Amino acid sequence: MPTPSIGSLELAALLAVARLGNEAYGLAVRQDLSERSGKDHSVGAIYTTLQRLEDKGLLTSHASEPLPVRGGRSRRHFTVTGTGARAIREAERQSASMWDGVGAHRRPEPA
Amino acid sequence: MMTPLNTRVSPAFRRYADINRADAQPWIERLLRFIGGDLAFAEDVLGDLMEERARRVERDGARSANWWYVYEALRSTPHVAWHTAKRGGTRGRARVAIVVAGMATALTIAVVAIGGEPAPVRLEVDGQRTAHAADGVIVNSRHPVVLAMRAFDATGHALNATDVQYQWMSGTPISVATNGVVTCSHPGDALVRASLGQAIATVRIKCRPVRQVLANMWMQFTAGDSSQELNFVALDPDGLPVNRLAGVLRVRDSSIATLKNGRVKPISPGRTAVVMHFGEGEATTQVSVYERVPSFIGLRADQRFAIAPVRLAPADTIRWPLPQGLFWLQFHRPSRYADIPTIAMEGPIMCTPNADQSVDRLYCLVRGSGASVRMTHPSTSPPPEVSCVECRSRHGGPIHWAQYVEGALSIEREKYP
Numbered sequence A: 001m002p003t004p005s006i007g008s009l010e011l012a013a014l015l016a017v018a019r020l021g022n023e024a025y026g027l028a029v030r031q032d033l034s035e036r037s038g039k040d041h042s043v044g045a046i047y048t049t050l051q052r053l054e055d056k057g058l059l060t061s062h063a064s065e066p067l068p069v070r071g072g073r074s075r076r077h078f079t080v081t082g083t084g085a086r087a088i089r090e091a092e093r094q095s096a097s098m099w100d101g102v103g104a105h106r107r108p109e110p111a
Numbered sequence B: 001m002m003t004p005l006n007t008r009v010s011p012a013f014r015r016y017a018d019i020n021r022a023d024a025q026p027w028i029e030r031l032l033r034f035i036g037g038d039l040a041f042a043e044d045v046l047g048d049l050m051e052e053r054a055r056r057v058e059r060d061g062a063r064s065a066n067w068w069y070v071y072e073a074l075r076s077t078p079h080v081a082w083h084t085a086k087r088g089g090t091r092g093r094a095r096v097a098i099v100v101a102g103m104a105t106a107l108t109i110a111v112v113a114i115g116g117e118p119a120p121v122r123l124e125v126d127g128q129r130t131a132h133a134a135d136g137v138i139v140n141s142r143h144p145v146v147l148a149m150r151a152f153d154a155t156g157h158a159l160n161a162t163d164v165q166y167q168w169m170s171g172t173p174i175s176v177a178t179n180g181v182v183t184c185s186h187p188g189d190a191l192v193r194a195s196l197g198q199a200i201a202t203v204r205i206k207c208r209p210v211r212q213v214l215a216n217m218w219m220q221f222t223a224g225d226s227s228q229e230l231n232f233v234a235l236d237p238d239g240l241p242v243n244r245l246a247g248v249l250r251v252r253d254s255s256i257a258t259l260k261n262g263r264v265k266p267i268s269p270g271r272t273a274v275v276m277h278f279g280e281g282e283a284t285t286q287v288s289v290y291e292r293v294p295s296f297i298g299l300r301a302d303q304r305f306a307i308a309p310v311r312l313a314p315a316d317t318i319r320w321p322l323p324q325g326l327f328w329l330q331f332h333r334p335s336r337y338a339d340i341p342t343i344a345m346e347g348p349i350m351c352t353p354n355a356d357q358s359v360d361r362l363y364c365l366v367r368g369s370g371a372s373v374r375m376t377h378p379s380t381s382p383p384p385e386v387s388c389v390e391c392r393s394r395h396g397g398p399i400h401w402a403q404y405v406e407g408a409l410s411i412e413r414e415k416y417p
Helices: A008-023 A026-037 A043-055 A082-099 B011-022 B026-036 B040-060 B062-087 B089-114
Strands: A059-063 A076-080 B122-125 B136-139 B149-152 B165-171 B181-183 B188-196 B199-207 B212-215 B218-222 B232-235 B248-251 B257-260 B263-266 B270-278 B281-292 B305-312 B317-321 B325-332 B342-346 B349-352 B361-366 B372-376 B405-413
Touching (some): A008 A043, A043 A059, A043 B040, A043 B062, A076 A082, B026 B089, B122 B188, B212 B270, B232 B270, B305 B317, B305 B372
Antiparallel strands (some): A059 A076, B122 B149, B188 B199, B270 B281, B305 B405, B325 B361, B325 B405, B342 B372
C-alpha cells in the first residue's frame, strides 16, 4: 500500500511525535519543532497539521485524564501508526536519495 | 478519533477552569469556543494555550503570560475557523460566517474611523478664520494672510480641509501659494481656485490694503444716553478711503460700553476704549461714561466718573468742592459757539493747563482738603472789545449778556492717585 504524500511541516510533526513517544501531544510537539527548526508555529497550526496526519492514517490519538493545568481539559496524545512509520522511512530514503552523489566538498556552506 | 467535549471535562475541573479562566482573557476563549462549537479541536487548542500560559506565568509573570495568551489565541483563530468550516457541518459554517461577518464589519468601521473619510463634494470659505463677505474674501493687509476653507461630504458633514490646494486664476495679479497664503500688494479683485479631491470652489479675493485708520480721540456719554455712531475712516496707501473692511473693531470693556452696528452705547460709568485694527492701520477712541449727579457736593469715593449740570445767570457763581487725587475736569458746552464760564481753582490744587487760560478741559492734582472749583458767569462786566450794538463772543457767535451760561462739568478720577 503506497504511503500518502506529506509536506515538510507534516513530516517534521510526524518525526516529533515519533521522537516524543508517550509524551507526544500538541504543546510538546510545538516546543520540539520550535527548538529544532527555530520557527514559532501557532498552536492552531500544529493541531491542524496533527489532525491532517491523523486523517491520513499516519497518526492516531487518544485523550488523557483531564488536567487542572489545562482548565480541566484532557491532553490529546498522538502515536505513530504503522503507515506513519513507513512514511518516515520512505521520507528518509527519499532524502538520502536526494543527497546521494553530493560530496561534502560540493555542499554549500551554511549561511 | 476525536472525543466529544462533554465526556472529557469533569465538574470539579470545570470549577478550576472557571477560576483559571477568570484572569486568562475569557473573551478570546469565548470567541474560540464559539467558533469551535463542540468540536474537540478548539478544546485541544485552548488546553495547550492554558497549559503554556500557566508555565509562562511562573517564568515571565501574569501580565506577559496574558499577552502571550491573547496573541497566540488570535493566531490560532483562523485554524479553528477552518477546522470548524470543514467538520462542523451547517451550524459550524454558520458560526464561522457570523464571526467573519462581524470581523469584516469591525474592520470596515475601523477603516472608516481611522482614515476612510468620505470624499468631499463642497468647499466653503471658513468664515471663522477668514474675513468673508457675501461677494468674496476681504483682505486689508499687504502682508501674507492665510485663506481657510471648510469641506463637506455629500451628506453635509464637515471633513478635514487642511489639504485644500489654491491657485490664482484671474484678476488682479496677487501672490497665491498652494497652501492658501495670499499676499495683496495692490488694490483690486482676484479669482482664486480652491480644490480638495473632486470638490472645487472659486473664491473672489478683494484686496483692499489699509495703511492708516483715523478716528475721534474721545467719545463721552452720560449713563442712559442713546448710542452714538463711531466715527473713523480707513485710508489706503494713496490716502483714499477704504470702504470694505475686515479686521478688529471691539470695545475693551463691554461692561462700560458696547459696540453694535458701528454705534457705541454707554452701559455704566467708567472709561474704556474702542480699538480699530484694519490691515496695517490702527486707532483707538477713548470712551468715557459719566454718572449724572446734581453737583459735586457729596461725591463719594466710588463715584469716579460723574457729570453735573451747570446753569449760570449773569453775576452768578458756583463753587463745588473737589476730591483729593488726580482727575480730569471738563466743561461740556451744548454747542461749539456757546460760552464757557470763567473757571477758577481754589485751595491746594494744581492744574494743567492753568485754569485761567479759558480752556474747557483740565488735568488737576489736589493734594489736600479744601480744594474747590469756582465757575462764574463770564459777562459780569462786558469785555471792552465788544460794542453794545452787535455783540459777539470771541468765537464769533452771537452773545447776549442777559442769557444763561449752560453746560455740564464732568470729573474723571484716576483710580490710583
